Amino acid sequence: MATFVDRVELQVAAGSGGHGAASIRREKFKPLAGPDGANGGRGGDVILEVDASTTTLLSYHHKPHQKATSGGFGKGDLRHGAYGEDLVLSVPDGTVVMASDGTVLIDMVGIGTRFTAARGGTGGLGNAALASTQRKAPGFALLGEPGEERTLVLELKTVADVALVGFPSAGKSSLIAAMSAARPKIADYPFTTLVPNLGVVEAGDFRYTVADVPGLIPGASQGKGLGLDFLRHIERCHVLVHVLDAAALESDRDPFTDLETIENELATYAAGLDEEAETRVPLMDRPSVIVLNKTDLPDGTEMADMVRERLAERDVPVLDVSALSHKGLRELSFVLGELVEQARAQLPEPTVAPIVITPRAVDAKGFRVVKEEFEGSTAFRVEGDKPERWVRQTDFTNDEAVGYLADRLAKIGAEDELFKAGAVSGSTVLIGPGNDAVVFDWEPTMVGGAELLMGRRGTDKRLEDNHRATREEKREDQRARTDARMKRIAAMDAERRAGHWADPSKDEGNA
Ligand SMILES: Nc1nc2c(ncn2[C@@H]2O[C@H](COP(=O)(O)OP(=O)(O)OP(=O)(O)O)[C@@H](O)[C@H]2O)c(=O)[nH]1
Ligand SMILES: [Mg+2]
DSSP, X not given: OOOOOSEEEEEEEOOOOOOOOOOBOOBTTBSOOOBOOOOOOOOOOEEEEEOTTOOOSHHHHHOOEEEOOOXXXXXXXXXXXXXXXXXXXXXXXXXXXEETTSOEEEEEOSTTOEEEEEOOOOOOOOHHHHOOSSOSSOSOOOOOOOOOEEEEEEEEOOOOSEEEEOSTTSSHHHHHHHHSSOOOOOOSSSOOOOSOEEEEEEETTEEEEEEEOOOOOTTGGGTOTTGGGTGGGGTTOSEEEEEEETTOXXXXXXXXXXXXXXXXXXXXXXXXXXXXXXXXXXXXXXOEEEEEEOTTSHHHHHHXXXXXXXXXXXXXXXXXXXXXXXXXXXXXXXXXHHHHXXXXXXXXXXXXXXXXXXXXXXXXTSOEEEEEEETTEEEEEEEOHHHHHHHHTOOTTOHHHHHHHHHXXXXXXXXXXHHHHTOOTTOEEEESSGGGOEEEEOOHHHHHHHHHHXXXXXXXXXXXXXXXXXXXXXXXXXXXXXXXXXXHHHHHHHXXXXXXXXXXXXXXXXX
């Protein structure tokens, strides 16, 4: 069977932030003139955007991996890393975006609606930005953060005022083609239509959209034929049109049983739509119209005459039409226009469902320490956005960077909290969630001790040497150098006399 492409799994990866640079400016008479490592650039976001010219999710079926560009590295001489470019992915109106567990993240309705699917990583700070009065020459920079990565499920639920439903080959696409400027594929074999076609119909000066969905067969609600994959396209429509083939060739079919079959499938499907009930009129209660198509054919007119009365008992408009000869189409367009107008008027004010992001259990400090089992012994896990981000920014091959991380953690009180939770020197400390955590052997006192021995982190004695020599000091320096030179000359002369060196003047004399 043809693959259906209005439900796709999409892997999105935002760009990573570029690493910051650790660099020292050099000037002619001041080789260590201060830090000049610039920040890394921010990684690009992956953004979904509703675009009028996009009608299917087909392109993502072919390219399910989408990645934005990463930010550039910071460089010396304060050259900032380039920003990563955002990747904007066009999606059709009515695309529902879900997390991989099925949670709806956003229902993208309306041209121009945007959704940031994955956020780019922030660039790492360079050592120029990390410098402060206490830390004049940081010998490290922060790493750029990795971009967000997510698996999303995109599902298209066509947004149309009117949905045409019916058996395959009933003439749904032909009707769309006859009533609007849309030019869907039409053929005399079942399942010609694999994705919904959308058309704009004008009835006087009222305009509305009509969607033609793939043909339904008995058992569709259980997955037969194209199954459930397309039934969701009728969920949002205001008006249902039952397109009945009055000239069907099969002997076991007539418009009345066809209609009952389709209604059964819709009712079974609608029973599964619980959450929709509050915002929309239940599917089976929506206004509907019955059209008897192909009444240009003698068989068609005959059949229409036979079933018209029975169909009329349902208290919905029944119209004889022909997509081929355009018979009854003008009347149909006005009947539908009126129903759409009424339905739109009853529409509740559109409410934007807020996206609820479950907040993490952290206290006012922005982190918490939990005690847990880790590889058979007790460990302490630090959880919180800040500590986790700081860990990602740390270059663990650089002791100074690790020390800076310790400083940051101490500053928000992580050390105190670890003490309170019962951590002692040598305890295993994890920062971050699950298996992504960074594991440390905790040495709180050593960090302090190292501070005492080496002076403040990020200071460099050579940068602070502002002493200028006095005239007497310079003269003394000169004298010492002259002495040293004289000594060197005397030593060389002694070596020459001792015959260690060849003497060019003597060699010439021998020649
Ligand atoms: N004579 C006649 N033929 C029609 C009429 N409407 C459609 N047909 C023919 O019926 C066949 C099926 O038409 P489609 O419009 O493709 O039918 P459909 O309902 O979209 O079919 P699926 O997409 O497969 O569900 C084509 O050969 C059409 O030319 C009509 O009013 N009169
Ligand atoms: Mg069709």
